Amino acid sequence: MKEKSSKYELVVGLEVHVQLATESKLFASDKNSFGDAPNTNVSPITLAHPGTLPKPNKKAIEYAIKMGLACNCEIAKVTSFDRKNYFYPDLPKGYQTTQDNQPICIGGYLDVKSGESMRRIDFNRIHVEEDAGKSMHDAAHQGTLLDYNRAGTPLIEMVTEPVISTAEEAGNLITEIRRIVRFLGVGDGNMEEGSLRCDANISLRPKGTQTLGQKVEIKNMNSIRNVQRAIQHEVTRQSHLLDQGKTIKQETRGFDDATGKTTSQRSKEEANDYRYFPCPDLLPIKISDSYLTEIKAMMPKLPAEIVKELQEKFNLTEYDADIIAESEDRADYFFHTAKICSHYKKIANWMIGPIQNYLAEHNQSLAQFSITPEKLHDLIDLVESGKLNYSTASTKVFLDMIANPDKSASETAKDLALFQDNDESGLQKIVDEVLEGMPDKVAAFKKGKKGLMGLFVGEVMKKSRGKANPQITTKLLNETLSK
Template sequence: MEYDAVIGMEVHVELSTASKVFCSCSTQFNAPANTNVCPVCLGMPGVLPVMNRKAVEYSVAAGLALNCTISRWSKMDRKNYFYPDLAKNYQISQYDLPLCHGGWIDIRVGGVTKRIGITRAHLEEDTARNTHTLSGGVSGIDFNRSGVALLEIVTEPDISSADEAFAYLTELKRILQYLEVSDCNMEEGSLRAEANVSLRPRGSAGFGTKTEVKNVASFSGVHKAIDYEIARQRQILDSGGTVVQETRGWDADRGITVSQRTKESAHDYRYFPEPDLVPLAVDEAWEARIRASLPELPQARWRRFQEAYGLSPYDAEVLTASRAMADYFEATVAAGAGAKPAANWIMGDLQALLVKNGLPVEECKVASGELAAMIRLIDDGTISGKIAKDILLEMFDTGQSPTSIVEAKGLIQISDESELERIVAEVVAGNPGPVEDFRNGKEKALGFLVGQAMKASRGKANPKMINEMLLKALEN
């Protein structure tokens, strides 16, 4: 039998507020264990939470960017369960009245746009972090993470493949990073993704039994885990078995999902309204202020880059991958570089240097204005494109301006005719074999001779002029 996969994603992102959601403790990552704590986030009896206004604003900003309706009135609820990472024995979350609901984002897979519904995005607190790798057979609990503001974003079951799940996560991360509401650093746990996966006979409308896949450390891991889970469920169904509703952990080393626990239902958590916090009321004026503060979002920028700069959809995609990259490109163009050469240099040589050195563009020593200056030096014939590659490398390492590098190293392109004539004459005299070959119709020999002339000028000859002058000399 053929099956369709039905996938929904649940993503938790840590909001990048300076302090936690219900107390004033710092959210700094990697502080010594249990130093960013207070009676509130340690769950001491009798303490009272106070809502972090910034956490609400970040959540609303994210909700608006995900095309959600913002609730005029919502509330916090207690989700009760016992686990060592939860000192209060309940997590403050949102149950039936989430802050944001009913949104969507568009993803592109294989050139096709698909709309993924966002069921809800709600605010809650993070739990402490358990560590089971300490020596002496003991486990540790670090409460630094306890009470950090979390936004849980849940999709409709609109995703049909691992590729679509990957595209959804990439787009969601891009939006949240543009908003600067989360760094979405998966390695540090600021973004955690879970997938609900089920299969149904192709074309049918009902839903099969779903499993929830957790413990995935990267987007490519999510892709692999979903593919594995689809294959596993297909095998069960094909052999006449039934899929068990459960939570399964992804074991990246073995490339399989492993049963962790059978899935709880909502009523197991005995949700009830949090009595220590007043309801959340976001009025129209507040929502409007937050909406007005939103930056241009990635999809809008992607379209504008194609229209305003004549870039291909692919180039616009690469250059809007991060807000910093898009800003860098626009600053380079504003400083006088042509859009197409700026795009080519940034996506080509500069990107290669950034990747090789593991640097984000924000930390690049080549200021956008200096890159534009380098491109102008190529345009006006001062340097060749070949020499520019070496100059860019020097700029990347030292942060020097292209003009000072050109002057210090004497790299100005030779466009002086008499000097080029001399080089051409030398090359023709010194390579009788290839010259003969060219005159006998082997046109490839010209490339070799141009190469020799460029070499003789140590890369500084104007390649266009060399080409023309060699051709003339050979035809005579």
């Protein structure tokens, strides 16, 4: 939706920080792991002790290139590291090793949904840098506690051009970035753990003008919803100030999740305040054509391509396709099942319904899931052929198959005596018994209370212990009630 402002046009640029899922840190062999005891994943290199020298993590470079390729960037032939100098308690070296002059990925774009159409969001760059540590303010202690486990963790910073025009576009871009990150396996994208964070540069300008307004930066937002809320709040705040003839201060602000408002933190530093200069301890990195070709060969089909294929070839809805394209495991599971099962919509329904719910409840991935595509195909066939009803299949048979992975769907249904009763003569007797026992409801139905059909079907299902075929039951009920 368009942000409410009759006079002004919103302009947003995002800086999305993605923590890379390498085993070790960017310049040291320290473990790269979330949730470990404070200050256990540190070393003299992380803490910048005198005489220590960093060494770049090759896997981090590979991951950065993969993201660049996924975002249609130009990959630099030569990339180098710089020092960004600022002093803060959680930055043990007093500077951050990052990329300023020669980033690894240049330009690029992603197409995201904007209203009913698609909009291209251009990137300025994607560069590699190390994360800082973490400051914790604990009421049980005086002062600030510092955990340097995160210091030196490899990040990519994805910097867009100032071309985003709505909070919706911003949210959709972050959603797509997170999906690609997870799809490629370069990170987990967990915003609640801080492994994907976002800064937003927000400004307003009079409608019809091209000159950018004074920007305000909102730092370290850890949910897509909060990014959108912060943008919407800034539209209201900045337009109010401009209407009063006041100027917008260039500053860094924080977002308060409880109030939905942004608050001033400090005046925004200019780039020259950071005193960037080439890192003297790290040589430039040359990206050879052969190395780039090797990485391109590893690239899977990307989510946007998969969504398109799922809609065009398998006739899935955009909603279903988006969920299945959320990860490579999901897409592979669908495509594998679709090779042997032509009920494409049913495959999607099972994946988005019972399978996804089970995996979420048991904190499992599809790689750990015991029902193979072949077994899912058998289960779907039992339902579609009328041998099982969906309710029984999706609860009793499904769960028993998980508990007994060596058994097929047919074996499971047979052992549990759950096959559907399609015998019309037998079902007719149950239908007659149900209707004879509910004469008042039958009379009400014949007077126009058609909603009672669900009650009759339910009673037949109870008497048949869930074995009655619902379609045949409904047909018999309609025929009997019409007499």
